[in-house]
Amino acid sequence: MLKIKNLSKSYPSASGLVDHKVLDNLSLGVNKGETLSIVGPSGSGKTTLMNIIGTLDVPDTGEVIFEDLNLKNLTEKTRPEFRNKKIGMIFQLHHLLPQCTLWENVLIPTIPLKNQGNGALKRAEDLLKKTGIWEQRFQKPAELSGGECQRAAVVRALINEPSLILADEPTGALDQDNARNLVDLLLELNSEQGTSLIMVTHAPELAKKMNTTYRLSKGKLV
């Protein structure tokens, strides 16, 4: 489903004189329904890799092939649509919009869809119930706990039935119990919906729950 070939990405160093290579000729393959975790120290390039896969960033060299689509061929116009339909993202902070209720927050990715239909509403209801936050659907993020908010972020990521979930340290702001529960939930939903999952984490025990675990070191996956 996802093939990454010889991906490289550099950022200018703080001094601006030398480029800091974050990803160095990195290659990776992810099958449909597969779950994998990426671990590594801070600044090793995990988020950069996630952003490139999520089309939020572009590589210097190399290719990302997603379901036979070379992401290089995406234009400024088609990239958001691809992201909207194919990718679901979860971040360390839930980034729920404080002005919207939970219900509205999970429906945000449906806005760019030309035809929202009842399908999305039904899915939202199912997912909220499954994640155990149905009762809180009319509450605003400020009125919820961190765990509840992060579960809502999971629902938001899944609402458009993406092929791939990119979870960038989704449990970073949660306590151990909540973190474990969230990962279990992700895996459960993943298997139910047949979605692939790439999760960046610092926690080895959570990483182990995935089919495959990679360590990102010196720009390469090992």
Add this chain to the structure above:
Amino acid sequence: MNSFKLFVSNIKHFFAANFWVALGISISTAVLTGGLIVGDSVKYSLGQAAELRLGNITHALTTGERFVTTDLAHSLNESGIACSQALKLRGNATANGGQLKLNNVAIWGIDDGFWKVAAGRNDSAVFLAGDESRAYISENTAKRLNLSPGDEILLRIEKASLIPANAPFVSDEGQIVSKRIKIEKILTIEELGGLNLRTSQTAPFNIFLPIDELNRWMELGEKANVLLISSEKTVAEIENYISINFSLADAALNIAGANLTNEWELTSGRVFIDDATSKNIENSGLETSPLFTYFVNSFSSGNRETPYSFISTLPNDRLSENDIVVNEWLADDLMLKAGDSLLLKYYTIGPLRELTEDSVTFTVKEVVPIEGYFADQGLMPHIPGLSDAENCRDWQTGVPVNLGAIRDKDEDYWYKYRGLPKAFVAYDVAQKLWKNRYGSVTAFRFDRNQISKPELERAILEQINPFELDMQLEAVKEQGLQAARNGTDFSQLFLGLSFFILVSGVLLTALLFGYNLERRSSEIGTLSSLGFSKRGILKLFLSEGLFFAVLGALLGSFLAIGYNRLVFWGLNHVWNDIVRTQVLIPKIEVQTLVIGFFVSIAVAILTIYLSLSRSLKKQTASIQRKTANALGKRAKTVLNIFAWFFLTAAFVMSLLELMKSKGNLNSGLFFMAGGMLLLSIMLFILLAISRNPRQRLSPLSKTTLAIRNLKQSRIRSMTVIALLAIGTFLVVSTGLNRKDFFSKENDPKSGTGGFLFWAETSVPLLHNLNNSAYRQEQGFMQNFTAVQMRVNDGDDASCLNLNKISNPRVLGVDPAQLKGRFSLQTKTKHVNQDDFWQTLDSENDHVIPAFADQTVIQWGLMKKVGDTLTYKNEFGEDIYLVLAGGLSASVFQGNVIISEKAFLHHFPTSNGSRVFLIDGPEESREAIFDELTLAFRDLGIQISPTAERLAEFKTIENTYLTIFLVLGALGLLIGTVGLAIVLQRSLLERKAEFALLASVGFSKRMLLQLIRGEYILLLFTGIVSGLITAFISVFPAIRGTVENLSPGFVVLLIALILLNGIIWVFVLSWLQLKQPVLVEALRND
């Protein structure tokens, strides 16, 4: 580290951000202090104008239509009161071969004493003696007539005469004296060129001539009608000095020995001795016999008739009511003997020389020989044109004389006996028949054996109160300075006009400071967690706020001076209509700067304090989470009550006014209704954006998301909406109230009264323009009618005068002639709305109903309908003009109108009319104009179309509105800057939100749409709310019957504001989302 060090480091670190707060404060300070400085400057300028127009003159004695001798001034000088006599006359001047003409010129006859008294100078300014008449003229006169020293002008001056121009049998020939004069010098306003006894900042057109020469031209002898006084004494003290030094000659009285009887005869140079003096003499206890000699058209008996003769009186005890004594000559002529009937025809003279021929029949009691008393030619008063005529055919009588009726024997009688009365009736009978408003006695006679001349003179002087003889002493300087002090308050005016900028400045300060606080919310949290008390944090932040408030206020004080210069530039150039003075001097009082500085700091600190305490509360609330950003139930209920109250009040007020009013809607009331509606809408919007989202499982649209975003920053959104709404409301309502004219000028109910022209003459017209005989005589071909008005000069109370006026010019008009014309805006309950003019005829003793323009009542006089104006009538008595009604803006602006009847009752010797309203067919407009201009050229007629006159007044109103509009627009611009700031800050704050939206598939276009939609929604909500409510406020103008609206400028202004806002929204959102994606914002750290 201590608190001070923390304070200093905070100042340093946050200087850039807080500097913008200081800038916001500086705007408020500039507007506040600037407005106060404008007020000070105008007040100072008006005071200066009063100083410049009067020099050292502190008091002025004016004598109305009378004259005093120049000796009075000399006597006062000898009594230690610096005084200079002047002869002030009205006239007009033409220059450049008649091409340049100036009406309403004040011609001052002065002598070198004037410069001593008024300017404190003993040097130079003495007029040069020479063959040519030389004059000094004021700068503005020179400018209008394009004159330089050495140039010549032709002066047409109203002929001054001791005898009132409209007195019976006085000829109206030679009413104008024309003289060519050479300009010697042009006097600046500093050199008293702007001499003006009236309270006004506008200099009159002055021409100064030697008083002796002017007296010569007028054949007055040594007379003056103004005494200019420079003294520190009070009015009462000076009045006392005047009374002491007053002579019989000052009252135009003279004592001489009678020709044939052993009597002293007291006569008046005015022909008739005025009633006040007569009554005093009759009641004085002096033994006297009053005489009343009158000119009659004919005596007839059977078919015999004797034309044009004088008749005099005998004491009442000698004749009964129907008796007449005739002399031998008349008896012979009419073959009369005792017991015969004698028919007597005579004219009575009404206002404007309207003659009515009446008749009365007497029974001859006695035929007397022409000897003794009956041969006394002195019984006929001295009447110029009659007394000095060699024969009857040379008579200039002021009444029509049929020369064909005069026989040779009549000429012989005149030659032999002159005006010797041919018949005598009882004194009381003569009074009853011929008493007129100039008097009812032509002479008093006193027995020479009983009293010497000096004794008699003293005795009579004791009976005369100069101030009952139309003389008024006024403390002109004090009045002028007081009027300047209490005049139009430009501080209030400009603070009012700049109010929106002030509010914008304060809101901007609140917004900017609020943002800074939000940015530092974590710092507040940290300080709190470190054990700082809420009070300690408040103190720390307030000290920072105070620092920047002082900085802003200091900066604002400098800006205020700049703002003041800008406003003065406007007032001296584009807005000069409202000040009309050349002496507008900027005056910066340290006290004002200090007041502005501290008030601004106080306002800023209060604003900062409110933001701060709100922010601290929010901090606590956000810890408690659940109440964050929510409006309490109680608050909602209160807001709801207020919103519905204002809404209901606005509609009820408008509906009641619509149902009640029969034409003119009260614009003030609708403005208030519009304001209330605006308040109500603002509250409803606040309630709407404070409402919790509905608990509904509906799809989420971009619009819903945009609304949620606006709701999130409720206060910010409301601030922007309110700024834009209030700004739009003010700009549109003032803009639409600007008036264009000429639309319905023919409507009799309009401010023009449906008349074609308003005309004024420098010299009064003594005749009735509607009289067909007079029209025929003048050769008028056009069919027009005229409403003629008598004038009692006063101060100009129109909006052209910035001083506070207490005695405006009074016009006396026949109310019947104005029936159905003009309309009342306000009235007392006694006034009948349908025929309100008739109210003017209901004089009650000294209480006289009067009308004036509502704007004059409100702004010029600073009074209201029902209030009273106190004047002195010709007899020195107080009369009370009750303002019974306020006219809708009309051509009468600046005047107070009373009935002609009341006018003549209190100002009986007023000469003719000087103000006219002319009506006629529209198609003859030009012909009527030409005819009147030609006919009354010598009277200095100035004719202007009524619509033009009205437009001139409206120009002032419009200028005020324009200032308001411009300042309002400036405020609105600041409002859009506020929008820009809100936008910029929000965009920065919402980086993470945009990144999130990008991550879930929002394209850049969609993000831009979302952001722009949100802010354009704010922009539109504000502007539309303002527009809707503004239309309510200008509903009377929209429905108005008189004026057109001028929406073009307003539409342009709103379009510009909208465009300005849209550009900000587009540019800032584009700049913000310029980066490909905002991934940085989503970084986990």
